[in-house]
Amino acid sequence: MSEDVILLAHGGGGLLTHALIRDLFLRHLDNPVLAAQEDAAVVGMPGARLAFTTDSFVVSPLFFPGGDIGRLAVCGTVNDLAMAGATPRHLGAAFIIEEGLPYATLERVVVSMAETAREAGVTVVAGDTKVVGRGGADGLFITTSGIGALPAGEALGVGRLRPGDRLLVSGPVGDHGLAVLIAREGLPLRSRLESDCAPLGGLVAALLDACPGHVRCLRDPTRGGLAATLNEWAAGAGLGMAIDEGAVPVRREVRAACEMLGLDPLHAACEGRLVAAVAPGAAERALGALRGHPLGAGAQIIGEVTAEHPGRVVLRTALGARRLLEMPAGDLLSRIC
């Protein structure tokens, strides 16, 4: 392909659109379903139930330590499927591109998506490309959607939470949010912090295999971080969440950057961590299963579900005090995913 930037005509549905599909998307995301180039992908999906999800990605900058918008778009959707207890299978990817984006930038993103899809064991079977004029969008937005196969039996979900359930996180929180913020703001931190961005299908499978029937609910604490996830669970289940503040793993670099920026690390997004609620008797087994997987090596039990203070998340501090962990207001951390 000779053009070195994306033109409006690449989104017009004609010759250049077809060239872009052939030379870029089909080349890197190659699979028979996508290659059929029908309006809709036809896929096999054994079993009577499936999980289905969609998310847009508008992260700025497009490339950051530990990842890029393409890897993020695959991981985000794969992880939403995995959190439902589903095996991620197929993705759709829709690109909104600003006229003038270097072709090489788009290619780097698509290559990263292809690599991450292989890592996650999914295929990109449907796609779309739109181009808007200069100033109409900021570089590149990607919306991924995904379908996954659900096993028989009760689905994971907030409705299954019970008092006494143990709460676990699979590793340090906030790495993604802070890595993106540091990259975007050009903060003068000598930080080697990288995004935790990773596909979690394998980690979830290991956990579910180790504790069949005992995992109640899973969620990846993305926007709004651990605080948003726990508050959503508390509100959704009408139960309380009691957290040992000192047990929540937070990297030194994340804590330092948060102090500089006046942020709470528990409000910062992860893109490769999960929060799990498991039946009390299965907590140690769950912890072992998570720690036995490369993406869960830093797992910790951080607290429990309680019938006290329903709808609220309470942190027990190292000094024995208690404070409410509130839902973030959300105005500081835009465009981190």
Next chain:
Amino acid sequence: MSEDVILLAHGGGGLLTHALIRDLFLRHLDNPVLAAQEDAAVVGMPGARLAFTTDSFVVSPLFFPGGDIGRLAVCGTVNDLAMAGATPRHLGAAFIIEEGLPYATLERVVVSMAETAREAGVTVVAGDTKVVGRGGADGLFITTSGIGALPAGEALGVGRLRPGDRLLVSGPVGDHGLAVLIAREGLPLRSRLESDCAPLGGLVAALLDACPGHVRCLRDPTRGGLAATLNEWAAGAGLGMAIDEGAVPVRREVRAACEMLGLDPLHAACEGRLVAAVAPGAAERALGALRGHPLGAGAQIIGEVTAEHPGRVVLRTALGARRLLEMPAGDLLSRIC
């Protein structure tokens, strides 16, 4: 909800994001799966195969005669599923919103999506909202994805096209593209032209019921219009398409506007029309089935598939001349969907 414009914090994953979901999306798109507010929707899907598709919508302006970006986003995805021969079932909808968009504008779009989803017989079961700063996006982009149930048997597709197959369109072409262009450019046309934007699941069901086993391939001629669809089929099947130019229905207003703008109506997008290839013996039955449905009242047989001029689309003019109908280059018709 007291705010009258969308703020960055509406996309932060915290309190305002939750308020937006509750007060706008859940209120208008209400259904039990969406209300569960899990990361992924869990849906039943009997049968071992399904159709899956995704498209972004960046149309400008957001509202145009006969439709708006919300109606368009539902119809576009529903129609892609219908063209595969699937029954559209569930949609995901991901919103990228520019900070400052009036809340009332977003609500009008969501209400339109809800109405169109009801008309199409689908539910919106998954969603996402991102907000980017002023200048980061042009008002509102919506990406819809969808899943549909496929009947047993061979799927419709380009691979089924055979020489002799008759080609039909379900109504006048180009209404959508020209309605949007006239609205966007403020063209001084006293035009009552409206977009054809409509969900085609019912029309496709009527066609397939009338001609079981005889419909080869369906497509909705959106970006790039009839010219793009026929060229894609010719290239994909390695066959020729022979079209009677005079048989292709084009409204007088569309023809007039195209002449003013130097456009070919066959390059202009439809969002509520289909092109069908059917076995020769079933053509009249197919035509009757289309015309018997309100959305196919203007259907016509426009030509046939041929073993001659493989890969090319040839128009026979009223005067008996022949000319190639080429794939549009696509640089004039951006942001019509």
